[in-house]
Amino acid sequence: MRRGIAAVALAAAVIVSASACSSGSGSGSAAAGPVTITWWDTSDATNESPTFKTMVADFQKANPDVKVTYVNVPFADAQSKFQTAAGSKGAPDVLRADVGWTAGFAKSGFLAPLDGTAAAADVAQFQPQLVEQAKYEGKLYGVPQVTDTLALMYNKELFAKAGITKAPATWGELKADTALVKEKTGVDGFAVNPQAYYAMPFLYGEGTDMLDVAAKKITVASPAAVKGIDTLKSLVAAPGMAKLDTTSNGYANIMDAFTNGKVAAIIQGPWESANVFKGQAFLKNDNLGIAPVPAGSTGKAGAPLGGHNLVAYAGSDAAHQAAAQKFIAFMTSANSQIYTATKNSTLPTRTDAYTPEVTTNLGIAGYQKVLSTGQPRPAVSQYSSLYDPFGTELIKILSGQESTKAGLDNVAASAKKLLPDYDAQ
The missing domain is CATH 3.40.190.10 (Periplasmic binding protein-like II)
Known part of the structure; x- marks a missing residue:
């Protein structure tokens, strides 16, 4: 599975390589070495974050031009911490944001739109109602990573x-x-x-x-x-x-x-x-x-409909934006979602991630069948x-x-x- 994830990351790297190399930022140039981005992960520190730490390591192996500083931020604190950090130009390049936060952060100008970027290259593979609640005023500000419903x-x-x-x-x-x-x-x-x-x-x-x-x-x-x-x-x-x-x-x-x-x-x-x-x-x-x-x-x-989107900070420079888009594409790829689902028992957001391997989990298989009743949040x-x-x-x-x-x-x-x-x- 981890080899499969790395393969997806390599494909994503090809897609965004041109933008990453032409960002114009000194920190993103070949002479300056790898771009270092920060990711605030809001998942459960005990039961879920080990999976994401493994995926970060796989991403870095496949993308030596990008390094990721992983930070697990308690979910209860993350919304206010991000608001404070974004207001002072010190927010992480990527945030795992509750779907209910996305519109507010976008309205405040904290998030970069992702339409047409490498992060959203596979958007057609995602459940439509999940994409809808990652938008604000018609623009896409997040890529759905995991979802849930009642x-x-x-x-x-x-x-x-x-x-x-x-x-x-x-x-x-x-x-x-x-x-x-x-x-x-x-x-x-x-x-x-x-x-x-x-x-x-x-x-x-x-x-x-x-x-x-x-x-x-x-x-x-x-x-x-x-x-x-x-x-x-x-x-x-x-x-x-x-x-x-x-x-x-x-x-x-x-x-x-x-x-x-x-x-x-x-x-x-x-x-x-x-x-x-x-x-x-x-x-x-x-x-x-x-x-x-x-x-x-x-x-x-x-x-x-609940769940989390991966969002990119609007205050990052061009090189960090490109690296963040590459990272988001990797973390929301089909192989990454399959891996996440099998390890964390969470629902994928992509239709092509509901493989036989994933749906052997009866909880996931059961909730997949009811996702169509999910209502996006305005x-x-x-x-x-x-x-x-x-x-x-x-x-x-x-x-x-x-x-x-x-x-x-x-x-x-x-x-x-x-x-x-x-x-x-």
Whole structure:
């Protein structure tokens, strides 16, 4: 595999060799020696970064004209650190950026557009909706490295004991299945994660989002959004549901219950697949069912697309820009994504990276099938900031402390402060 990655890097080097040699920067000239670029990697330092360190070494072997200074930056700190560094002209040449950061960094002028560069030479091989959320105002500012979305994870054995032969396709079917699982097995049928990100499928299922960017409207408190969250609220109160957990350990408690067979279904992302397979209920990996999130009244299912883009700093000189483009091309190549997927159990962003070697991982194979339901985040820099007020109000709504409309109106008011040129619907 590593030989394969090196081969891709050599091909990428041929593509960009002309631009790298003609950059005009002293630091990039042959006389000055290799160009040294810095990469801030925001992956998990224990479980994921070793894979990327290996890939950096492979890249450097195949590209002796470029050296990479690898820095692992904690994800929680990376956004603010990059903003500070970019504002003082000291940012890394390449950043592994959450998809929710890309538009904001581009709007601030921190990122270099990648259209027509070596970094984007294979853009046609990537999932279209992932490319869409790497853009801002029509220009490409990132290349998708890994992706994720939400799906219904369910325990096939518990479903079978309850006489359920297929995954629920609608929220109404999920509600019925939840009651049936409890009745037949004594196990809770479904557990809700009361966080804003996990509530998004209930909005998408009603054909809405927090914002309508084209119309410049705040839609988080629209009738469709209220209907979606009312559906979620009714699900929380339904027979067979796990008790709503709003504690600081709620996420971990839900995962523990699911992996040990104490709850039959949850909405979750592929980042938990490896942990699920370690649980007592899924030691036989094929006991895990993965299906699209249920649909709302529109008949369509939708889940938010997540993941990370590799972006290039606009403040770098021409030689460093060329080297950064070469590095991004390497790290997002088909062979690199295959290697990353097999080592880190993450979802590739390229269609040609879903090889038999990759899809032997049942978590990856399952989530590949639901990626088509993924909804790109709008290219609005403030969009990700809306999750905080939405999450605060969602807990109050689901706990019965306020009505759905009142809570969502509060979210809309917070959105108006962030987006004063938007109208509330």
